[in-house]
Amino acid sequence: MKSSIRRSRRAATAVALGSVLALTATACGDDGSGAGGDKGSEGSGKGEIVFWDNNGGVRTDIWKQIIADFEKANPSIKVEYVGIAATEYQSKVDTAIQGGGLPDVGGVGAAMAAGFAAQNALDPLDGRLGKSTIKDKLNEAMVESLKSAGGGDALYSIPTSANNGTLYYRTDLFKKAGLDAPTTWENFYEAAEKLTDAKKNEFGYTIRGGAGSIAQALDAMYGQSGITSFWDASGKKTTVNDPKNVEALEKYAGLYKKYTPAADLNNDFTKMVAQWDSGTIGMLNHNLGSYQDHVKALGTDKFRGIPQPTGPGGKRVQVSNPVDGLGLFKSSKNKEAAWKFIEFAASHESNSKWNESAGAIPSNTDAAKDAWISKAEPTKLAADALNDGSTTIVQLPYYLPDWNTISKAENEPGFQKVLLGDMSAKEFLDNMADQLNEAQAEWDQQKS
Numbered sequence: 265m266k267s268s269i270r271r272s273r274r275a276a277t278a279v280a281l282g283s284v285l286a287l288t289a290t291a292c293g294d295d296g297s298g299a300g301g302d303k304g305s306e307g308s309g310k311g312e313i314v315f316w317d318n319n320g321g322v323r324t325d326i327w328k329q330i331i332a333d334f335e336k337a338n339p340s341i342k343v344e345y346v347g348i349a350a351t352e353y354q355s356k357v358d359t360a361i362q363g364g365g366l367p368d369v370g371g372v373g374a375a376m377a378a379g380f381a382a383q384n385a386l387d388p389l390d391g392r393l394g395k396s397t398i399k400d401k402l403n404e405a406m407v408e409s410l411k412s413a414g415g416g417d418a419l420y421s422i423p424t425s426a427n428n429g430t431l432y433y434r435t436d437l438f439k440k441a442g443l444d445a446p447t448t449w450e451n452f453y454e455a456a457e458k459l460t461d462a463k464k465n466e467f468g469y470t471i472r473g474g475a476g477s478i479a480q481a482l483d484a485m486y487g488q489s490g491i492t493s494f495w496d497a498s499g500k501k502t503t504v505n506d507p508k509n510v511e512a513l514e515k516y517a518g519l520y521k522k523y524t525p526a527a528d529l530n531n532d533f534t535k536m537v538a539q540w541d542s543g544t545i546g547m548l549n550h551n552l553g554s555y556q557d558h559v560k561a562l563g564t565d566k567f568r569g570i571p572q573p574t575g576p577g578g579k580r581v582q583v584s585n586p587v588d589g590l591g592l593f594k595s596s597k598n599k600e601a602a603w604k605f606i607e608f609a610a611s612h613e614s615n616s617k618w619n620e621s622a623g624a625i626p627s628n629t630d631a632a633k634d635a636w637i638s639k640a641e642p643t644k645l646a647a648d649a650l651n652d653g654s655t656t657i658v659q660l661p662y663y664l665p666d667w668n669t670i671s672k673a674e675n676e677p678g679f680q681k682v683l684l685g686d687m688s689a690k691e692f693l694d695n696m697a698d699q700l701n702e703a704q705a706e707w708d709q710q711k712s
Contacts, residue, residue: 298364298366300594304599305598305599310601311598313344314344316348318350327347327618338601341605353371361383369592370593371590372589375667377662378414378663402422410587420591424589424627427552427588427622427625428582429551430570431549431570433548441459448575449487449488449573452573460546467546468524469545471524472531474676478675478676481516482660484512484513484516486582486658489509489575490579528683529683536550552569568642569641569645616630625647661703666703678692
């Protein structure tokens with residue numbers, strides 16, 4: 265599908281959602297008219313600001329704690345918290361960019377930075393960070409990841425965490441079946457088969473077929489194929505539909521309904537995680553963010569969370585290490601106070617508190633040294649895998665304005681067809697490759 269059509273569809277969706285967002289517009293830090301491109305102002309550094317959480321519900325409690333700490337340290341500033349589900353966040357921001365009602369501060373992860381920046385909705389933060397108390401306290405790789413995601417020219421989001429893909433497995437079930445830990449893809453597939461007894465509603469794996477399925481599928485593809493770059497040597501053609509990736513996706517999708525529950529077809533991460541925590545499923549691919557959920561459901565003695573399996577030659581390849589962060593919306597009329605909140609959230613104590621709750625890797629280098637990390641095995645193993653040279657990261661093209669649309673709305677239904685056997689893995693990946701190559705060509709033309 266042509267990218268111009270994709271953009272038209274996205275704009276139409278934004279307009280359709282306008283009436284929904286109008287309900288929240290009155291809660292914004294300005295008069296509800298702030299939209300993409302509005303210059304805003306520095307403000308007094310006092311009064312009320314509005315913060316939109318891009319993972320509302322899941323992280324609401326810890327953000328409210330941090331907000332309470334911030335308001336205690338800054339009694340002249342009040343933060344209005346608005347929690348928005350991760351699956352709805354981008355559409356709500358896109359709608360507000362077009363029609364007004366943007367917050368002062370919002371979650372801006374790597375996958376969203378380019379899209380928001382391209383609509384002139386975010387303030388560059390390089391200058392503010394350069395004068396900040398946290399300027400030398402942020403993980404450089406996370407900063408560079410967000411800068412690259414935004415297009416490479418400016419930093420539009422201050423990193424708060426990295427949330428590595430993790431393979432969780434039931435140690436009790438593996439021990440009972442006499443299986444080795446799924447540290448290789450060979451062991452993974454063996455376990456998926458041996459732990460499945462459909463008649464007893466026991467399955468070796470739960471596959472993500474609903475919202476967010478593409479990122480997980482890409483992780484499985486590149487992990488098995490061992491391909492280490494998203495683009496070929498020319499930088500113009502994606503490797504997504506390389507024959508090795510096609511073969512890997514065929515094998516991975518072949519797990520569905522054979523070694524996974526049928527309900528997986530429509531499961532997003534919340535349903536998938538809940539299903540794994542409450543049932544007798546052997547393995548789950550998610551990220552560090554669900555670690556605490558598993559601890560609450562299973563304790564610490566029935567499961568482990570390890571880095572993704574190794575592939576050819578014992579090398580581990582995975583798609584980009586997702587970095588989340590906080591952005592300052594350009595339309596804010598109280599940027600001074602908004603920046604104070606961002607700075608506070610990325611400080612040692614707050615960043616450590618947030619990431620301990622989420623089980624993610626802190627962006628603040630002092631927070632990354634805190635004692636809790638050594639006690640949270642999945643986080644420690646993920647951090648070690650990123651730093652010891654054992655893992656190659658395939659950088660996803662977050663900078664493409666159409667990336668989020670291509671990797672979600674445009675192709676999630678197609679992946680479901682692959683799972684159902686109604687579309688071949690090759691046809692699916694060829695379609696995605698055509699979209700990506702076109703989007704890259706448009707990006708190159710724009711940059712030239």
